[in-house]
Amino acid sequence: MSEQKPEQVQLEARVSDELVGKRLDQAIAQLFPDYSRSRLQGWIKDGCVSVDGDQKRPRDKLLGGELIRIDAELERIEHHQAQDIPLDIIYEDDDILVLNKPAGLVVHPAAGHADGTLLNALLHHSPEIAQVPRAGIVHRLDMETTGLMVVAKTIQAQTELVSQLQERSMGREYEAVVQGVMTGGGVVDEQMGRHSRNRQKMAVVAHGGKPAVTHYRLLEKFRAHTHIRLKLETGRTHQIRVHMAHINYPLVGDPLYGGRSRLPKGVSEGLIRVLRDFRRQALHAKKLELWHPTTGELMSWEIDLPADMQQLLEALRRDLRRGEEVWD
Known part of the structure; x- marks a missing residue:
């Protein structure tokens, strides 16, 4: 990339009556909503924000009528x-x-x-x-x-x-194939945090974790697996993978949380091969819904499952039909 200078940000606004008594960091979040709270707080701490020409702390209260100026830079990547x-x-x-x-x-x-x-x-x-x-x-x-x-x-x-x-107003829905046969849908509401021994993993924790909520419903059941749809209320790292493993329905192919494969009796060599060759977690972000940041329009997209997950599901359907024929 050719070197480019950072963009200069120069803003100013006067503190209105409704912001009297507010902390500086709270007030500028309302005065300059185009910038995130964390970015604005960083500018205060870096001395890029002045109140009537003076430097203030984020927690300092405002009296009303002050002129707030921001003179900062936006760094490029x-x-x-x-x-x-x-x-x-x-x-x-x-x-x-x-x-x-x-x-x-x-x-x-x-x-x-x-x-x-x-x-x-x-x-x-x-x-x-x-x-x-x-x-x-x-x-x-x-x-x-x-x-x-x-x-x-x-x-x-x-x-x-x-x-x-x-605010959890962005809708995100996923599809997954899990090990085990579910009897119905449900919700997992369990805090999550870093695994106590393996720092590469996340885990459900009893204390000190962050809230995590995952809803799931059944789409299709097989002899030893289930195809499910999931909806997130929160977006924690590895949330679906951890929550499904926590309730003993880990994702097919999950190298971190999957455990040993569960195979039905009399499983065909074809299904064994498909499961063995499926070397990633069987998880797909199927649907996305959001409010357009400029127009305010509610927008939604949905995308087909990738070929490898479609092939996995077809192999599971063939195994289910084969199992039914055995019992007929």
């Missing part, structure tokens, strides 16, 4: 390289981009994945997105999870989408 990686874009306008993420694509650079990620692809597809923190990525899918993701193309869109995630 210079240390990540734009890479020409194909994207399956479902929808795009000036504010947002919705894509169908394939299995194997890491969302954000991290240890072991310095490039070749979705972020690198976004920087190539929309160079201006370098101005947006994390290249507009507001939520993630695990590397081997497929399906729908939304990306913000402007800071204003990012702030609004993050707000929808926090």
Whole structure:
């Protein structure tokens, strides 16, 4: 990427009567709603916010009538390289981009994945997105999870989408194939936190975790597996994988939480081969629903299951028919 200077942000507003007595960080969140609370708080701490020319702390109360000025910079993502990686874009306008993420694509650079990620692809597809923190990525899918993701193309869109995630007004539904035969749908409402021994894993914890709620319902039952639909209220790391394993229905192919495969009696060699070759968690972000950050329109997208999950389901259906023929 060619080097570009950070964008200068210069804003000012006067404290109105309804903000009298408010903390500085609370007031500027209302005065400058295009920027996230965390970004505004960072600017206060960095000395980029003045109140009648003076520096104030985030918790300092306002009297009313003060002039608040912000003089800050928006850093660009210079240390990540734009890479020409194909994207399956479902929808795009000036504010947002919705894509169908394939299995194997890491969302954000991290240890072991310095490039070749979705972020690198976004920087190539929309160079201006370098101005947006994390290249507009507001939520993630695990590397081997497929399906729908939304990306913000402007800071204003990012702030609004993050707000929808926090307020749980963004709808996200998934489909998965789990081990075991469920008898009905339900909800898992269990706090989650880092696993006490394996720091690469998350876990249901009794104390000190973050709230996590997963709803699930049955779509199709097989001899030793179930195809389910899931809806998230929260978006914790590995939430579906951890919650399903917690209730003893781990996802097929899950290398972290799956445990040993459960096979029905008299299983065919064909199904054994399909299950053995399915080397990722059988999880797909099927549906995404959100309020457009600029127009306010309610928008919704739904995407077919990827080929490998369709092949898995077909193998399970063949095994079910074979089992029924044995008993006839």
